[in-house]
Amino acid sequence: MPELPEVEVVRRSLSKFVSGQKINKVSIFNDKLRFKISQNFEKNILKQKITSVSRRAKFLLINLQNNKAILIHLGMTGKIFIRNKKDNSTLITSFYYNKKFKKKHNHIIFHLKNSVDLIYNDVRRFGFMKVLEIDKIKFNQHISKLGPEPLSKNFNFSYLKSKIIKSKRNVKNFLMDQKYVSGLGNIYVNEILFSCSINPLKQVNKLSNEQVAKIVLKTKKTLNLSIQLGGSSIKDFNGTSGQNGTYQQKFMVYDRINKFCRKKKCIGSVKKVYINKRSTFFCTKCQNN
Ligand SMILES: [Zn+2]
Structure with a gap:
């Protein structure tokens, strides 16, 4: 299971490729992750520009221009691949190194404006994604009870x-x-x-x-x-x-x-x-x- 350093490495990588990009289309192949993907998922994020990618504990947050964020937990085997459609090359943002990822485990694809696809692949489907209002993230059930970030001054x-x-x-x-x-x-x-x-x-x-x-x-x-x-x-x-x-x-x-x-x-x-x-x-x- 990815821990803070691995999620932070994914965040930094993602940030490089997706910040400033618009989500053109979302393809959901399987909505049955740890929690079912909500019906409004696509509607809430479509045509929105990604302003930044942040992290809280082991959660990734893809922050959007409409003050919403996609909260992502990678669970046990969740991986995010970046596919460049121009040359069809694929990069892996995950710490689990496996270039031979199986298409059948691609559950969600975000198609971005710069011909880049973000592919969420998860063999065991213990990971999940939810769209949250940025202002309300701190009250969210997954976030509200978390202790301080170990790398922050609050952990002393x-x-x-x-x-x-x-x-x-x-x-x-x-x-x-x-x-x-x-x-x-x-x-x-x-x-x-x-x-x-x-x-x-x-x-x-x-x-x-x-x-x-x-x-x-x-x-x-x-x-x-x-x-x-x-x-x-x-x-x-x-x-x-x-x-x-x-x-x-x-x-x-x-x-x-x-x-x-x-x-x-x-x-x-x-x-x-x-x-x-x-x-x-x-x-x-x-x-x-
Ligand atoms: Zn010893």
Whole structure:
């Protein structure tokens, strides 16, 4: 599932190709995504100019001139392809790298004025799209309960401290919960906790001040580095420029079961456990507190 860095990479790629373009036509081949595409979907966005592409947590927002926005969640396997009709070349905006995408999974195509098509392809159809009024986005059911953006100033030591003192949950679950901090998922929480040398099962109200400060710092650092490297290309994931992200080469613990610990001088190895049914990787030696 794409997490904040991958969605941000898609946003940046999309922004380059679609900002300022008008939506000429929309073809809906399958309206049964995670939520059914509304009947007014096309009417609400047709002939509208795309002013910008933004992101909130793991959601993309294609903002339109009529003060509406297309909210997109990529779910598990949602990908956006950009097809240039002039030379029939296709670029992938998604982090899942797979050039052999199947036409039967193309559910929605936005035909833009500059001979560019945006193709929404989603094998498992857990992704969705909705048109919202820009003014009302913050009240939307998917958006209203989201915690602060981890890369914003609102995600800081005093904020995190104020949230953890009331909670007895383990730190892995806590950071995965979108209401405390938004945009993180399984890969990055595993990696962040490793870089903080914190055990994923540690109860959050028992974290030291130093550990809380470390979580804030390492969260920002990890996400920024991944965005810079084009996100993580696991299985079949990549960015709009058609390039693979390379952050997966930097994984310290994720998907490295029984492998040696990558921390300098640590002789431990990576163990896998399940927390809340999600695979959790950590070093038993250096993440022991
Ligand atoms: Zn270690």
